[in-house]
Amino acid sequence: MVMDNMIVAPTEDTAQRAAARARLDRLWAAGTAFLGTEFAILAGAMSWVSERNLVSAISNAGGFGVLACGAMEPDRLAEEIAATQALTSRPFGVNLITMHPRLDDLVRVCIEAGVAHVVLAGGIPPGPAIRAIKDGGAKVMAFAPALVLAKRLVRMGVDALVIEGAEAGGHVGPVSLTVLAQEVLPFIRTVPVFVAGGLGRGEAILSYLEQGAAGAQLGTRFAASEESIAHERFKAAFVRANARDAVTSVQLDERFPVIPVRGLSNAGGRRFLQHQADTIQRFLSGELTREEAQLDIEHFWAGSLRRAVVEGDVENGSVMAGQSVGMISAVQPVASIIAELVDQAVEALVRREAPAGES
Known part of the structure; x- marks a missing residue:
């Protein structure tokens, strides 16, 4: 005998959630179509973190992983691409730094390996690199810190843009995502635009989709995932941190520029301030030339990101993190992070459609 309370029938809540999910899918349709993914959730490329394991996990969970080439040589990049392809059959991209002395060779490696998306970062991408990628059958993504550059990149043939606000971790510009989006x-x-910087919840992603974004890029939350190869002390620092702990590096003297980098405040950051002060004093006393002083300041952080990510020295290394670090309360699997972001966006749409007085 089948009891009434054992009969499962579609509920109004189920129908509402299905409608909300369909609405979300329509909002980021341009992004999912461009990336070839289930969700228009793009992973930021993080040096020492965005390697085969994390990238494949993100792609396998329906997002879009991106390998960070960084300072890799072509042979090493080819090896990492092949290793990632062995772990996932789904799309992923490769992030190349435009200042790399062997950029043309790295582009060739990506094309020969069948990489479908190449992200050019670290400066205005050279026209020949854009053409080589497109001629090779891949799509080009680039970063636009201002509208004037966004228009220029589109004219140059870039297929999609990322606008990244100052809330992001690592090297950042001066403008917040809320302003850049507007x-x-x-x-x-004419091309998909992905938003990045300080994103940690699905409701925030939804708000930018409704403003016209094609999808969202996240880095900090994935850096603290189970699949991230970052040291456990690195991940633990993310779990402990508040948003206000993710600060940008300070420049003491305009004669000696410091590229802003956002990371967790620690002893290394405090020593960097003292190092700048000491170096500037050595310049003023004539002990160092201006060029020597600039190089001395720039070399302070050499190897410090690896020290934090790989060795777990979170007090003296560079613990790059965005302000969304304050939303990380636990180390989670990548699939759980993506599912949570999607669920939060869907729930926000459900609440919006609920009759007055319901929540």
């Missing part, structure tokens, strides 16, 4: 999204409609 500056860029209403005026760039």
